[in-house]
Amino acid sequence: MPTLDIKSLSVPELLALREDIDKQLQAHRAELQAQLAQIRSVDGKTSRVKGIKVPAKYRHPKTGETWTGRGGVAGWLAKEIAAGRKREDFLIDKPARNGRAKAK
Incomplete structure:
Protein backbone atom coordinates (compact mmCIF):
# COMPACT_ATOMS: atom_id res chain seq x y z
CA MET A 1 0.00 0.00 0.00
CA GLY A 44 -29.94 -18.87 17.70
CA LYS A 45 -28.88 -16.50 20.44
CA THR A 46 -28.61 -12.75 20.51
CA SER A 47 -25.65 -10.89 21.86
CA ARG A 48 -27.63 -8.99 24.46
CA VAL A 49 -26.98 -9.97 28.02
CA LYS A 50 -30.17 -10.14 29.99
CA GLY A 51 -30.18 -8.70 33.47
CA ILE A 52 -30.74 -10.94 36.42
CA LYS A 53 -33.65 -9.96 38.62
CA VAL A 54 -32.70 -9.83 42.26
CA PRO A 55 -35.29 -10.40 44.96
CA ALA A 56 -36.07 -7.51 47.27
CA LYS A 57 -34.14 -7.46 50.51
CA TYR A 58 -35.90 -4.61 52.32
CA ARG A 59 -39.61 -3.72 52.54
CA HIS A 60 -41.40 -0.75 54.08
CA PRO A 61 -44.01 -2.20 56.46
CA LYS A 62 -46.62 0.48 55.79
CA THR A 63 -46.32 1.24 52.08
CA GLY A 64 -44.94 -2.08 50.84
CA GLU A 65 -42.17 -0.37 48.87
CA THR A 66 -39.14 -2.58 48.36
CA TRP A 67 -35.43 -2.21 47.72
CA THR A 68 -33.02 -4.91 46.58
CA GLY A 69 -30.08 -3.53 48.50
CA ARG A 70 -28.21 -2.70 45.32
CA GLY A 71 -27.33 0.74 44.07
CA GLY A 72 -28.15 3.86 46.01
CA VAL A 73 -30.26 3.61 49.13
CA ALA A 74 -33.96 3.89 48.34
CA GLY A 75 -35.48 7.24 49.24
CA TRP A 76 -38.01 5.81 51.65
CA LEU A 77 -35.30 3.87 53.49
CA ALA A 78 -33.00 6.87 53.68
CA LYS A 79 -35.81 8.89 55.29
CA GLU A 80 -36.50 6.14 57.82
CA ILE A 81 -32.80 5.84 58.70
CA ALA A 82 -32.60 9.62 59.11
CA ALA A 83 -35.58 9.36 61.47
CA GLY A 84 -33.56 7.01 63.70
CA ARG A 85 -34.61 3.55 62.52
CA LYS A 86 -32.12 0.87 61.54
CA ARG A 87 -31.80 -0.68 58.11
CA GLU A 88 -32.14 -4.13 59.68
CA ASP A 89 -35.67 -3.22 60.82
CA PHE A 90 -36.80 -3.41 57.20
CA LEU A 91 -35.22 -6.74 56.22
CA ILE A 92 -37.70 -9.04 54.52
CA ASP A 93 -36.09 -12.28 55.75
CA LYS A 94 -35.01 -11.38 59.25
CA PRO A 95 -32.68 -13.90 60.87
CA ALA A 96 -33.99 -15.77 63.88
CA ARG A 97 -32.98 -14.19 67.18
CA ASN A 98 -33.17 -17.24 69.39
CA GLY A 99 -29.41 -17.33 69.98
CA ARG A 100 -29.01 -20.90 68.76
CA ALA A 101 -26.60 -21.73 65.98
CA LYS A 102 -28.00 -23.28 62.83
CA ALA A 103 -27.47 -27.01 62.42
CA LYS A 104 -24.98 -27.88 59.71
Missing part, protein backbone atom coordinates in the same frame (compact mmCIF):
# COMPACT_ATOMS: atom_id res chain seq x y z
CA PRO A 2 1.58 3.28 -1.04
CA THR A 3 2.13 5.89 1.62
CA LEU A 4 0.23 9.11 1.27
CA ASP A 5 1.42 12.49 2.49
CA ILE A 6 -1.87 14.06 3.53
CA LYS A 7 -0.18 17.34 4.42
CA SER A 8 0.54 17.95 0.77
CA LEU A 9 -3.07 17.37 -0.36
CA SER A 10 -5.46 20.20 -1.13
CA VAL A 11 -8.81 20.56 0.62
CA PRO A 12 -10.83 19.09 -2.29
CA GLU A 13 -8.41 16.14 -2.44
CA LEU A 14 -8.76 15.60 1.31
CA LEU A 15 -12.56 15.69 1.05
CA ALA A 16 -12.47 13.16 -1.79
CA LEU A 17 -10.15 10.96 0.27
CA ARG A 18 -12.52 11.16 3.23
CA GLU A 19 -15.45 10.11 1.02
CA ASP A 20 -13.45 7.11 -0.23
CA ILE A 21 -12.56 6.14 3.33
CA ASP A 22 -16.19 6.47 4.44
CA LYS A 23 -17.30 4.21 1.58
CA GLN A 24 -14.70 1.60 2.53
CA LEU A 25 -15.74 1.73 6.18
CA GLN A 26 -19.41 1.31 5.27
CA ALA A 27 -18.56 -1.69 3.10
CA HIS A 28 -16.56 -3.31 5.90
CA ARG A 29 -19.30 -2.55 8.43
CA ALA A 30 -21.95 -4.13 6.20
CA GLU A 31 -19.77 -7.20 5.72
CA LEU A 32 -19.24 -7.59 9.46
CA GLN A 33 -22.94 -7.16 10.18
CA ALA A 34 -23.76 -9.83 7.61
CA GLN A 35 -21.28 -12.19 9.27
CA LEU A 36 -22.77 -11.48 12.70
CA ALA A 37 -26.27 -12.12 11.37
CA GLN A 38 -25.12 -15.44 9.97
CA ILE A 39 -23.53 -16.42 13.29
CA ARG A 40 -26.69 -15.46 15.19
CA SER A 41 -28.87 -17.49 12.85
CA VAL A 42 -26.70 -20.57 13.41
CA ASP A 43 -26.39 -20.07 17.15
Whole structure:
Protein backbone atom coordinates (compact mmCIF):
# COMPACT_ATOMS: atom_id res chain seq x y z
CA MET A 1 0.00 0.00 0.00
CA PRO A 2 1.58 3.28 -1.04
CA THR A 3 2.13 5.89 1.62
CA LEU A 4 0.23 9.11 1.27
CA ASP A 5 1.42 12.49 2.49
CA ILE A 6 -1.87 14.06 3.53
CA LYS A 7 -0.18 17.34 4.42
CA SER A 8 0.54 17.95 0.77
CA LEU A 9 -3.07 17.37 -0.36
CA SER A 10 -5.46 20.20 -1.13
CA VAL A 11 -8.81 20.56 0.62
CA PRO A 12 -10.83 19.09 -2.29
CA GLU A 13 -8.41 16.14 -2.44
CA LEU A 14 -8.76 15.60 1.31
CA LEU A 15 -12.56 15.69 1.05
CA ALA A 16 -12.47 13.16 -1.79
CA LEU A 17 -10.15 10.96 0.27
CA ARG A 18 -12.52 11.16 3.23
CA GLU A 19 -15.45 10.11 1.02
CA ASP A 20 -13.45 7.11 -0.23
CA ILE A 21 -12.56 6.14 3.33
CA ASP A 22 -16.19 6.47 4.44
CA LYS A 23 -17.30 4.21 1.58
CA GLN A 24 -14.70 1.60 2.53
CA LEU A 25 -15.74 1.73 6.18
CA GLN A 26 -19.41 1.31 5.27
CA ALA A 27 -18.56 -1.69 3.10
CA HIS A 28 -16.56 -3.31 5.90
CA ARG A 29 -19.30 -2.55 8.43
CA ALA A 30 -21.95 -4.13 6.20
CA GLU A 31 -19.77 -7.20 5.72
CA LEU A 32 -19.24 -7.59 9.46
CA GLN A 33 -22.94 -7.16 10.18
CA ALA A 34 -23.76 -9.83 7.61
CA GLN A 35 -21.28 -12.19 9.27
CA LEU A 36 -22.77 -11.48 12.70
CA ALA A 37 -26.27 -12.12 11.37
CA GLN A 38 -25.12 -15.44 9.97
CA ILE A 39 -23.53 -16.42 13.29
CA ARG A 40 -26.69 -15.46 15.19
CA SER A 41 -28.87 -17.49 12.85
CA VAL A 42 -26.70 -20.57 13.41
CA ASP A 43 -26.39 -20.07 17.15
CA GLY A 44 -29.94 -18.87 17.70
CA LYS A 45 -28.88 -16.50 20.44
CA THR A 46 -28.61 -12.75 20.51
CA SER A 47 -25.65 -10.89 21.86
CA ARG A 48 -27.63 -8.99 24.46
CA VAL A 49 -26.98 -9.97 28.02
CA LYS A 50 -30.17 -10.14 29.99
CA GLY A 51 -30.18 -8.70 33.47
CA ILE A 52 -30.74 -10.94 36.42
CA LYS A 53 -33.65 -9.96 38.62
CA VAL A 54 -32.70 -9.83 42.26
CA PRO A 55 -35.29 -10.40 44.96
CA ALA A 56 -36.07 -7.51 47.27
CA LYS A 57 -34.14 -7.46 50.51
CA TYR A 58 -35.90 -4.61 52.32
CA ARG A 59 -39.61 -3.72 52.54
CA HIS A 60 -41.40 -0.75 54.08
CA PRO A 61 -44.01 -2.20 56.46
CA LYS A 62 -46.62 0.48 55.79
CA THR A 63 -46.32 1.24 52.08
CA GLY A 64 -44.94 -2.08 50.84
CA GLU A 65 -42.17 -0.37 48.87
CA THR A 66 -39.14 -2.58 48.36
CA TRP A 67 -35.43 -2.21 47.72
CA THR A 68 -33.02 -4.91 46.58
CA GLY A 69 -30.08 -3.53 48.50
CA ARG A 70 -28.21 -2.70 45.32
CA GLY A 71 -27.33 0.74 44.07
CA GLY A 72 -28.15 3.86 46.01
CA VAL A 73 -30.26 3.61 49.13
CA ALA A 74 -33.96 3.89 48.34
CA GLY A 75 -35.48 7.24 49.24
CA TRP A 76 -38.01 5.81 51.65
CA LEU A 77 -35.30 3.87 53.49
CA ALA A 78 -33.00 6.87 53.68
CA LYS A 79 -35.81 8.89 55.29
CA GLU A 80 -36.50 6.14 57.82
CA ILE A 81 -32.80 5.84 58.70
CA ALA A 82 -32.60 9.62 59.11
CA ALA A 83 -35.58 9.36 61.47
CA GLY A 84 -33.56 7.01 63.70
CA ARG A 85 -34.61 3.55 62.52
CA LYS A 86 -32.12 0.87 61.54
CA ARG A 87 -31.80 -0.68 58.11
CA GLU A 88 -32.14 -4.13 59.68
CA ASP A 89 -35.67 -3.22 60.82
CA PHE A 90 -36.80 -3.41 57.20
CA LEU A 91 -35.22 -6.74 56.22
CA ILE A 92 -37.70 -9.04 54.52
CA ASP A 93 -36.09 -12.28 55.75
CA LYS A 94 -35.01 -11.38 59.25
CA PRO A 95 -32.68 -13.90 60.87
CA ALA A 96 -33.99 -15.77 63.88
CA ARG A 97 -32.98 -14.19 67.18
CA ASN A 98 -33.17 -17.24 69.39
CA GLY A 99 -29.41 -17.33 69.98
CA ARG A 100 -29.01 -20.90 68.76
CA ALA A 101 -26.60 -21.73 65.98
CA LYS A 102 -28.00 -23.28 62.83
CA ALA A 103 -27.47 -27.01 62.42
CA LYS A 104 -24.98 -27.88 59.71
